[in-house]
Amino acid sequence: MNPSSIDALFAPASAAPSYPFAALHGQPQLRTALLLAAVDPLIGGVLIEGPRGTAKSTSARALAELLPREHGGGRFVDLPLGSSEEQLVGSLDLEAALQHGRVAFRPGLLARAHDGVLYIDEVNLLADGLVDLLLDVCASGINRVERDGVSHQHPARLTLVGTMNPEEGELRPQLLDRFGLFVRLGDTLATAERQAIVRARLAFDTDPAAFARRFDAEQRDLARRIARARSALAGIGFGDAAHERVAALCHAAQVEGVRADLVMLRAARAHAALDGRGEIADADIDAVAELVLAHRRKAADDVPPQTPQHRDDTAPAQGDGSRSTNGQASTSTSDDSGQPDPSDQPDDWGALPPQPVPIHTVKNVRPLHAKKP
Structure with a gap:
């Protein structure tokens, strides 16, 4: 102009x-x-x-x-x-x-x-x-x-x-x-x-x-x-260092897609141009990062939980080579008391062990068809 x-x-x-x-x-x-x-x-x-x-x-x-x-x-x-x-x-x-x-x-x-x-x-x-x-x-x-x-x-x-x-x-x-x-x-x-x-x-x-x-x-x-x-x-290019820094910031924020990367690079270039510099510096990226990521950063509540790693049932049997009822090798072991080790039980993730339920005797129960005195 x-x-x-x-x-x-x-x-x-x-x-x-x-x-x-x-x-x-x-x-x-x-x-x-x-x-x-x-x-x-x-x-x-x-x-x-x-x-x-x-x-x-x-x-x-x-x-x-x-x-x-x-x-x-x-x-x-x-x-x-x-x-x-x-x-x-x-x-x-x-x-x-x-x-x-x-x-x-x-x-x-x-x-x-x-x-x-x-x-x-x-x-x-x-x-x-x-x-x-x-x-x-x-x-x-x-x-x-x-x-x-x-x-x-x-x-x-x-x-x-x-x-x-x-x-x-x-x-x-x-x-x-x-x-x-x-x-x-x-x-x-x-x-x-x-x-x-x-x-x-x-x-x-x-x-x-x-x-x-x-x-x-x-x-x-x-x-x-x-x-x-x-x-x-x-006239301001996007150097390898700028690409690496932007990619690292966007990855850490767990943003979806690459729109954040593209916007951050453009914004950093505009910031450098406003300051009269011919290349993008780390200070330019840092100055615009939050403006780009604030509405894209994935909150902790949005991150899906890690899927537990289940045991491979097809693995060869260990220990005494005993067989389970379905013909596969059993991987359970016993401690010194002869009781099975809970850590080696089948990996039914999330299941609770059975709890004993007491049985109470109920007395003086009136039959449903009985009449009131």
Whole structure:
């Protein structure tokens, strides 16, 4: 991106300015995840879990202001929960087909969000089919539409940001895994951090333009870093050391499949590009590992128990060579008392030994047909 386009990014606009990304306080993991997704949208988007009032939507809007606006990008597109598939992916323009006899494509929200941010509030309440479709497009960067035998496709390189409040329902594991990065926001803040957030918000609400001007220099620097990092991505390779470290971390977390490996490598590359380095270092992998693994790590309760190793009944007999009733060699032995050793009994795993049950004599039982006196 050339300097003129950076300056145009902060040109005065008729609309009220958005809250500056550089003015966000706290939540370093959230800031990092959003910047990484902005550098490489093919990471697969960011899912933010947290209670109300934790600046989830404010952060996503602020990120959109940093994105390049070449080719109409840098938009913030909000996806309503009641949206249909046609509103999302686009549809055929039937009016043009009827009036002019030609097939025309009417762009949807995905086309509008190209090179910008597509924001979904309460993504866990969105229809599973739409979420699946969104994540497909986000991972490929292309929106393909098939309607009435007509095919159309267009680029949809967008930064997907979804939020959810766990009190209102969970996202299916199959969809949760497909989000590239995950941030869980806490519901409590330190006293000093609360004060800083509230003071900044009150100052912005009092005079948004004056507040935004205070952060112009930092905003320009962030926009330049994103633009440079995007340009540098292709020149940063994935070395053997990075592959080995990522594979070890994903194996230790017992994640399913290799999506976590792919996302972690992409995120580490984006982190290195943001820092202006030409290769991936261990520090880059460590900085993004938890963002990648937090929603994929298999909990201890989910790990299946180890199957006990049973004795091989076909093994040759030991000891005196006695035979069991079925003709196979018996492997039981006896101790000095002549009693069989319990450890050598047939391996009926989980069975309990029989317990003696006392028999009590029941007296004065009235016959069922006897009459009361």
